[in-house]
Amino acid sequence: MSDTLLQVKELKKHFAINKGLFKPKAYVKAVDDVSFSVIRGETFGIVGESGCGKSTTGRTILRLNDITSGQVIFDGEDLSKLSYEDMRKARRKLQMVFQDPYASLNPKKTIRQILTEPLRVHGLFTKQEREEKATEIIEIVGLHVSHLDRYPHEFSGGQRQRIGIAKAVILQPDLIIADEPVSALDVSIQSQVINLLLKLQKEFNLTYIFISHDLGVVKHITDRVAVMYLGRIVELAKTEDLYDKPMHPYTQALLSAEPIRHPDEKRERVILKGDVPSPVNPPSGCTFHTRCVSCMEICKTQTPSLAIMEDGRSVACHLYN
Amino acid sequence: MSQVSVGDKVYVAKVKKKERKIVSLTKRLVKSPFGLMGFLVILGVCIVGIFAPVIAPFNPVETDLTKKLLAPMTGGHLLGTDQLGRDILSRIIYGTRISLIIGITTVFFAGLVGTTVGVLAGYFRGWLDVVLMRIVDVQLSFPFILLVLIINAVLGTGLKNIMISLIVVGWVSYARVIRSEVLAIREKEFIHSCFATGVPRWEIIVKHIVPNLFTPLIVLASLQVSTFIIAEASVSFLGFGVQPPTPAWGNMLNEGKNFILSSWWLITFPGLALVITTLGINLFGDWLRDELDPEMNQNR
Numbered sequence: 001m002s003d004t005l006l007q008v009k010e011l012k013k014h015f016a017i018n019k020g021l022f023k024p025k026a027y028v029k030a031v032d033d034v035s036f037s038v039i040r041g042e043t044f045g046i047v048g049e050s051g052c053g054k055s056t057t058g059r060t061i062l063r064l065n066d067i068t069s070g071q072v073i074f075d076g077e078d079l080s081k082l083s084y085e086d087m088r089k090a091r092r093k094l095q096m097v098f099q100d101p102y103a104s105l106n107p108k109k110t111i112r113q114i115l116t117e118p119l120r121v122h123g124l125f126t127k128q129e130r131e132e133k134a135t136e137i138i139e140i141v142g143l144h145v146s147h148l149d150r151y152p153h154e155f156s157g158g159q160r161q162r163i164g165i166a167k168a169v170i171l172q173p174d175l176i177i178a179d180e181p182v183s184a185l186d187v188s189i190q191s192q193v194i195n196l197l198l199k200l201q202k203e204f205n206l207t208y209i210f211i212s213h214d215l216g217v218v219k220h221i222t223d224r225v226a227v228m229y230l231g232r233i234v235e236l237a238k239t240e241d242l243y244d245k246p247m248h249p250y251t252q253a254l255l256s257a258e259p260i261r262h263p264d265e266k267r268e269r270v271i272l273k274g275d276v277p278s279p280v281n282p283p284s285g286c287t288f289h290t291r292c293v294s295c296m297e298i299c300k301t302q303t304p305s306l307a308i309m310e311d312g313r314s315v316a317c318h319l320y321n
Numbered sequence: 322m323s324q325v326s327v328g329d330k331v332y333v334a335k336v337k338k339k340e341r342k343i344v345s346l347t348k349r350l351v352k353s354p355f356g357l358m359g360f361l362v363i364l365g366v367c368i369v370g371i372f373a374p375v376i377a378p379f380n381p382v383e384t385d386l387t388k389k390l391l392a393p394m395t396g397g398h399l400l401g402t403d404q405l406g407r408d409i410l411s412r413i414i415y416g417t418r419i420s421l422i423i424g425i426t427t428v429f430f431a432g433l434v435g436t437t438v439g440v441l442a443g444y445f446r447g448w449l450d451v452v453l454m455r456i457v458d459v460q461l462s463f464p465f466i467l468l469v470l471i472i473n474a475v476l477g478t479g480l481k482n483i484m485i486s487l488i489v490v491g492w493v494s495y496a497r498v499i500r501s502e503v504l505a506i507r508e509k510e511f512i513h514s515c516f517a518t519g520v521p522r523w524e525i526i527v528k529h530i531v532p533n534l535f536t537p538l539i540v541l542a543s544l545q546v547s548t549f550i551i552a553e554a555s556v557s558f559l560g561f562g563v564q565p566p567t568p569a570w571g572n573m574l575n576e577g578k579n580f581i582l583s584s585w586w587l588i589t590f591p592g593l594a595l596v597i598t599t600l601g602i603n604l605f606g607d608w609l610r611d612e613l614d615p616e617m618n619q620n621r
Binding site: 062064084088089091092095096098099100103104105106107108109117118121122164167168171 | 509
């Protein structure tokens with residue numbers, strides 16, 4: 001039916017913590033058994049509170065971290081099994097936009113060097129053509145040719161993020177993972193950058209994985225959303241369906257936290273008790289049961305699996321099984 | 322055609338920018354009394370070293386026993402003569418060359434080796450890091466001079482050998498500092514970003530990490546120069562370094578110490594030369610460190 005670009009299967013990323021020479025190692029289960037697939041041309045959102053593993057998921061797909069276990073199948077190829085050099089070559093088709101535009105550009109390089117480097121390291125085009133490409137892309141992202149010979153510190157946050165996006169787009173990748181690309185920016189600049197991302201998506205036929213904690217932004221730009229809690233996906237649905245009728249109790253609580261747009265708007269606010277449990281020692285059964293309003297006995301012992309509902313969404317909750 | 326003119330403009334702008342940077346740095350140097358003093362001392366020492374044959378009033382190795390142990394300001398010898406009748410001023414002037422050669426070459430090569438080791442250990446981590454850093458630890462656990470002497474005792478005396486031993490002993494402090502810098506830089510987002518782009522590892526190291534190491538390197542090197550000059554003098558003083566009759570500040574001190582009670586000038590003036598030179602280098606190095614620290618620069 002539809003063309004699957006990326007398939008993530010049972011992805012796990014556990015970080016080892018040394019507790020001492022003679023103590024057993026503890027593991028932070030940053031990403032624990034995450035599976036989803038992304039269709040070519042769509043924008044796939046990953047939301048969740050900080051520390052839920054959404055950024056780690058993005059980074060692990062790109063192998064910025066080693067994969068603990070699981071598969072990442074991109075365009076029919078399992079990225080998790082590629083050698084260093086093959087993976088490096090494959091990166092041409094998978095790019096990333098980073099969260100902090102102040103840290104993600106090398107302060108010692110000019111914008112021209114930053115933008116031509118991706119083409120150069122992948123051996124694309126001649127030097128002359130690369131310069132032309134850089135000139136082209138800098139205008140597409142709304143900056144001026146004269147900016148090419150400046151250094152990153154001479155730009156504002158929004159401009160830097162445009163450069164970061166240009167750097168990712170210049171390779172014309174199939175997939176761009178945007179890790180909170182606007183959360184470090186002013187609200188007024190956020191919308192400009194988001195509109196730029198949407199414009200580029202149309203122009204270059206890009207697929208996005210959009211990682212964010214900003215529910216409004218996610219609602220605006222994504223086609224499907226996965227909600228993560230403590231390293232697991234708790235609900236995955238079409239964006240309208242999810243925002244219309246959240247099913248998982250955590251999603252309900254999360255969405256009720258979104259600010260209302262009109263003072264007369266009435267909404268029931270679900271306030272969760274307590275804190276997110278430590279991912280080193282997650283609760284047994286459903287990881288959310290310690291804070292869930294509709295917790296049952298079974299939730300404490302059995303981990304719910306993602307069950308597919310009638311409307312195509314999947315929910316990991318015993319309420320619906 | 323239009324492209325050429327744009328390129329030209331850009332080039333001119335670049336050159337102007339570099340000029341501006343140097344001009345503003347010079348302006349700030351002039352305003353800082355200690356930095357300026359250090360800079361002038363270094364400049365003076367370099368000029369004296371380079372033009373030694375022109376400046377020196379006498380041949381530094383020519384002995385004349387009829388004029389031995391002349392006090393300063395007598396018989397045309399400004400700083401007096403030593404026990405063999407050699408002019409002390411001329412010997413100090415020629416000794417500058419040894420100190421400069423030692424200071425510059427050993428710092429350069431020790432820096433090269435230390436930086437390479439530090440970058441490899443810091444970037445690749447793992448067993449390589451463990452092995453290299455244990456070597457550094459072992460070396461650091463020995464007193465600096467003792468280790469130089471041991472290596473010199475094995476290799477033999479002479480300028481070349483003392484340089485080798487200083488390099489062999491001196492690289493460790495670079496390795497330590499550079500490794501910790503690399504550890505900080507490799508976790509920066511722009512390095513991750515390069516990795517995600519698909520930049521090969523060696524290119525990340527050479528083009529993205531090393532350029533960000535220049536500031537700590539310049540500072541460390543400027544302070545190391547004086548350490549190495551003193552180390553050379555100490556080794557020469559102990560008789561392992563530059564051999565007489567070649568004039569070096571260290572062996573002048575060594576020979577002069579026997580006459581310390583009767584002829585004070587034999588040991589005082591080479592010592593002063595050593596003190597002034599190292600003080601100047603240290604003052605300049607301190608100024609440079611403050612100047613290149615970006616957090617300090619933000620206040621300007």
